[in-house]
Amino acid sequence: MSARPAFAGTTVIAGIGHTEYSKDSGRSELQLAAEAARAAIADAGLTPADVDGLVTFTQDANDELLLMRALGIPEVRFLSRTPNGGAGAYGTIQHAAAAVAAGAAETVLVYRAFNERSGRRFGQPNQRVTPPGWNWYLPFGLDTPAKTYALAFQRYMHRYGLTNEDFGRYSVVARRHAATNPDAWFFGRPITLAEHQESRWIVEPILRLLDCCQESDGGVALIVTRSERAHDLPHPGVTIAAASVDHLVEGSVMHNYYHHDLAEFPEAAALGRRLYDQAGLTAADVDAAMLYENFSPVVFLQLEAFGFCGPGEARDFIADGHIDLDGSLPVNTHGGLLGEAYIHGVNNVLEAVRQLRGTAANQLADPERILVAGGSSGLILEAVR
Amino acid sequence: MTDEIRVIPPAHDPDDVWFWEGVREGRLLLQACADCGVVRHPPLPMCGACHSTDWTTRESAGVGTVHSWIVSVPPGAPSGPGRIVVLVDLADGVRFVANLVDTPVTTVANGMAVRLEFRDCGGTVLPQFVPADPTADGGVA
Numbered sequence A: 001m002s003a004r005p006a007f008a009g010t011t012v013i014a015g016i017g018h019t020e021y022s023k024d025s026g027r028s029e030l031q032l033a034a035e036a037a038r039a040a041i042a043d044a045g046l047t048p049a050d051v052d053g054l055v056t057f058t059q060d061a062n063d064e065l066l067l068m069r070a071l072g073i074p075e076v077r078f079l080s081r082t083p084n085g086g087a088g089a090y091g092t093i094q095h096a097a098a099a100v101a102a103g104a105a106e107t108v109l110v111y112r113a114f115n116e117r118s119g120r121r122f123g124q125p126n127q128r129v130t131p132p133g134w135n136w137y138l139p140f141g142l143d144t145p146a147k148t149y150a151l152a153f154q155r156y157m158h159r160y161g162l163t164n165e166d167f168g169r170y171s172v173v174a175r176r177h178a179a180t181n182p183d184a185w186f187f188g189r190p191i192t193l194a195e196h197q198e199s200r201w202i203v204e205p206i207l208r209l210l211d212c213c214q215e216s217d218g219g220v221a222l223i224v225t226r227s228e229r230a231h232d233l234p235h236p237g238v239t240i241a242a243a244s245v246d247h248l249v250e251g252s253v254m255h256n257y258y259h260h261d262l263a264e265f266p267e268a269a270a271l272g273r274r275l276y277d278q279a280g281l282t283a284a285d286v287d288a289a290m291l292y293e294n295f296s297p298v299v300f301l302q303l304e305a306f307g308f309c310g311p312g313e314a315r316d317f318i319a320d321g322h323i324d325l326d327g328s329l330p331v332n333t334h335g336g337l338l339g340e341a342y343i344h345g346v347n348n349v350l351e352a353v354r355q356l357r358g359t360a361a362n363q364l365a366d367p368e369r370i371l372v373a374g375g376s377s378g379l380i381l382e383a384v385r
Numbered sequence B: 001m002t003d004e005i006r007v008i009p010p011a012h013d014p015d016d017v018w019f020w021e022g023v024r025e026g027r028l029l030l031q032a033c034a035d036c037g038v039v040r041h042p043p044l045p046m047c048g049a050c051h052s053t054d055w056t057t058r059e060s061a062g063v064g065t066v067h068s069w070i071v072s073v074p075p076g077a078p079s080g081p082g083r084i085v086v087l088v089d090l091a092d093g094v095r096f097v098a099n100l101v102d103t104p105v106t107t108v109a110n111g112m113a114v115r116l117e118f119r120d121c122g123g124t125v126l127p128q129f130v131p132a133d134p135t136a137d138g139g140v141a
């Protein structure tokens, strides 16, 4: 327990908010951020004057000071941004919780909002090299995220003998969960494995269209504060039992090609150890998981790295129904980034909060602890009973 | 087939300009620490092992094995010629992204031995790999 940071167990997520998830929001990213933030502040039973810190992604286009004006936040005393896009998504919560525990702020608003479908689409091919570092990849044809990640996924498939159909079994689960979540873009639209197998190849024979996350417009926000403070608020909050960002030397977010064995995800394994240490838990104590999946194979790699199953066992773990709503470890109960929306993984935190409050569309039976992770950043959230 | 390929040319980057000069001379240069000798790729301005900023280059022997591979279909032309992108475990001790050419897709396999050649790819000379043993199953197309 010596590894327990001051914020672990003493801070909570007290409020959540989001806009609708769409393919064309019809309004600015700043408006999406403001609407999501307004909803999160209200959900927490607070006013904008209570917010004294702001955290978002380095990639977020929404200026903190403009958002302050839009919300009428009179003064803040803590600002921070976290790197690495979706892989670093949960670093925002760590920053907010650490600031609160250290007294640098009392109530931190975390936000992420973009028009990722109607505006700049991350999945579109790169047209030119942007130094530093991309000369090693783009001239050789690694011009999309799908190709870039698939080059590593191929090694995992080779090592354990998986086919794309195995990945499809995850997509079917994600879409089934989304189909009964009214917030999900794919609400009411489940898929069969046959439909997955009929979707077009993106990188043959590794990724089909239905292995890829959505492109979405939308905004999400949440409020982090001290556990003691939350006693006076309408929701008891969910406790931040652990939060960490873990990277290893020779690692890379996009081009993670230089570790010895590409059939493993050593950053996620390190993250898992760190989170379990902080929370004083093991994988067996986790009731559900929200796992970032820009592409379906990332769920397989994370299930193994976090110790929910052994190396190479994710295929059977998923096929045997363990990640279903009635399984031993329900995963992405809202539909994940494939089924609900791609709000850079922060929407996954909102689903964990709903599950722990007991207000999710696909509500599990009294989950107490949920792991939320995106490979190299993650959280363990706990219900307050 | 290579003349149909549209290649995004490398951009100027002060930390790898020497590499592309080597490519133009037909040599695959790798960076090695001048003090402790560690070979590193991708290159960096400092040695993580000994903190030296002095480095030298070492010409790769140009042989290795395929660690993993994909087919990169060109954007907007899904039926166009794909490029085989390979991660090559070089005998020099580092892993390197390049392309495998003169090889039918059906014969590409992890672990296959490959050797370096320089090719003009749509106007850009790039280090490429071919099967090390062209008489082996799947040899030159």
Ligand SMILES: [Zn+2]
Pocket (backbone or CB within 6 Å): B033, B034, B035, B036, B037, B038, B047, B048, B049, B050, B051, B052
């Ligand atoms: Zn050195």
